[in-house]
Amino acid sequence: xxxxxxxxxxxxxxxxxxxxxxxxxxxxxxxxxxxxxxxxxxxxxxxxxxxxxxxxxxxxxxxxxxxxxxxxxxxxxxxxxxxxxxxxxxxxxxxxxxxxxxxxx
Numbered sequence: 001x002x003x004x005x006x007x008x009x010x011x012x013x014x015x016x017x018x019x020x021x022x023x024x025x026x027x028x029x030x031x032x033x034x035x036x037x038x039x040x041x042x043x044x045x046x047x048x049x050x051x052x053x054x055x056x057x058x059x060x061x062x063x064x065x066x067x068x069x070x071x072x073x074x075x076x077x078x079x080x081x082x083x084x085x086x087x088x089x090x091x092x093x094x095x096x097x098x099x100x101x102x103x104x105x
Contacts, residue, residue: 012043017096047099 001009019029019040030037075083077098085094 020093
């Protein structure tokens with residue numbers, strides 16, 4: 001992949017992640033940032049397809065006792081980082097966040 005291609009992927013991963021966290025619709029997000037909405041959808045699809053075929057090894061371990069009612073899940077990444085998600089998390093936001101974390105690793 002070219003340097004230009006890597007920069008474009010990094011830019012669109014960041015923008016897609018920002019939109020997911022913003023709570024805005026794609027239309028409002030793109031309008032506010034003067035982005036082309038069809039490009040946004042095309043990049044989101046392209047980046048999703050890039051990560052769709054990857055597998056992640058999962059290891060279950062005994063964890064310290066949780067407080068009553070704590071339904072959070074911790075995802076530990078190979079680079080030593082971890083992600084803690086709570087009840088009702090948005091899987092698409094987690095995917096976008098993981099794409100950003102993997103890009104900065």
